[in-house]
Amino acid sequence: MTRTIAIISGLLLCAYPFRMKAQYSQLDLPRESQAATVTQRIGTTDITVHYSRPSVKGRAVWGEIVPYGEIWRMGANENSTLTCTDPITIEGQTIAAGTYGIHAIPQKDKWTIILSTDHTAWGSYFYKKEMDAARFDVTPRACSMTEQVTYDFTDVTKDATTLVLRWEKLEVPMRISVDVHGLIVAGLDAQLRGLGAFGWETWYEAAHYCHEEKIAPEKAMAWVDRSIARQPNFENQTLKATMLEEQGKTAEAAALRKSMIEGATNAQLNTYAYQLANQGKLDEAVKMFELNVKRHPQDPNAHDSLGEGYMMAGNNAAAIKSFKKSLGMNPPANVKANSIRCLKKLGVDTSAWEG
Numbered sequence: 001m002t003r004t005i006a007i008i009s010g011l012l013l014c015a016y017p018f019r020m021k022a023q024y025s026q027l028d029l030p031r032e033s034q035a036a037t038v039t040q041r042i043g044t045t046d047i048t049v050h051y052s053r054p055s056v057k058g059r060a061v062w063g064e065i066v067p068y069g070e071i072w073r074m075g076a077n078e079n080s081t082l083t084c085t086d087p088i089t090i091e092g093q094t095i096a097a098g099t100y101g102i103h104a105i106p107q108k109d110k111w112t113i114i115l116s117t118d119h120t121a122w123g124s125y126f127y128k129k130e131m132d133a134a135r136f137d138v139t140p141r142a143c144s145m146t147e148q149v150t151y152d153f154t155d156v157t158k159d160a161t162t163l164v165l166r167w168e169k170l171e172v173p174m175r176i177s178v179d180v181h182g183l184i185v186a187g188l189d190a191q192l193r194g195l196g197a198f199g200w201e202t203w204y205e206a207a208h209y210c211h212e213e214k215i216a217p218e219k220a221m222a223w224v225d226r227s228i229a230r231q232p233n234f235e236n237q238t239l240k241a242t243m244l245e246e247q248g249k250t251a252e253a254a255a256l257r258k259s260m261i262e263g264a265t266n267a268q269l270n271t272y273a274y275q276l277a278n279q280g281k282l283d284e285a286v287k288m289f290e291l292n293v294k295r296h297p298q299d300p301n302a303h304d305s306l307g308e309g310y311m312m313a314g315n316n317a318a319a320i321k322s323f324k325k326s327l328g329m330n331p332p333a334n335v336k337a338n339s340i341r342c343l344k345k346l347g348v349d350t351s352a353w354e355g
Contacts, residue, residue: 033076033149040153040161043180044187045086049102049163051075053148061168066106071114071124074102074165075149081119082163089177090115090163093134100133104172111138111172136174143171181215192223203227204236211243234260234268238275261288266296270305282313293322300331304339316346327353 033052040047054076059065066072074080079101086097091113101119105112118131146166155162160177188206196202204227210220221243227236237260244253264272273288289309293302307322323339323346331339340350 031077038151038153040156042159042161042178043183045084045088045178045183047088047176048083049080049151051080051149051151052077055148056168062106062170068107069105071127072104072106073124074104078122079119082115086178086183090134091136091138091174093136095134103127111140113138113174138172138174140170140172142169145169181213185216185219200227200230200236203230208239211239234264238272266292266299266302270302273309277309277312285309286313300326300329301335304331304335307339307342311342320346320348
């Protein structure tokens, strides 16, 4: 009996190290190469890279830790992954929305990047070429010392960015672009079937976006018409009038502007005048500022705004008169401060209003 127990004990001791190692690897414990995530939004598309970060630790990386000509996981531990919420184009290769494992075949002067539909494997040990979603070549370049593997999004524009992997003294750039306009227009059709479609605002916002971005003009006109049908107001009618003018329909635009100006509130008319000024239409802007003062002669802000209109048009004498008129009406603090600031620019002594 004693001999049997001794034999069993010996067998357990022999198995113990292996069993402990296997159990340890299954636990959620801190890792030396810690996980990281970086995300960049382009338009309404989120692009996310999840990876683990090995360190250099004074070792030779390229050609040694990462051999040339062999598939590398572009990080540590499980697959490094790239996730995009919409289709994207990466170095000329279009990929669908989804999650992809990132691999690379490094060479001294060229890297082949591989995006695999299999993104759940451990490292690159189970990589299969038939699972490739895209392959493309990029050129590595020198960079400052980077101790841990780092992914970053650089050169961000409204429809593109560059995903860069950095490690040791090397970086690998990958240019990504997104069809932002196409996605937005397609997405708006769906959004405009929601609860917000019963109000005027969503139709106006959709039309305004397309007009500002100079895309889908026919849809934009249809959408602004839907907005006006829900509730005609200064905002949507101003947009339609502008769009009509751009189409050469000046008489129709003029009639619409006349109608909307007649029904404009103090704030709407004031805002419209500033819009005209920002467009360089100073004569028209001054006329709107003057009309607002005529309609609201007791409003100090209307006189202050008229003064700014005159300043922009170069009529300093009239501007000074308007600012003084505003200051004589006990204006709110912000309006008073603006009138004083403008008078100082015009060389007027403002001590009488600053006591």
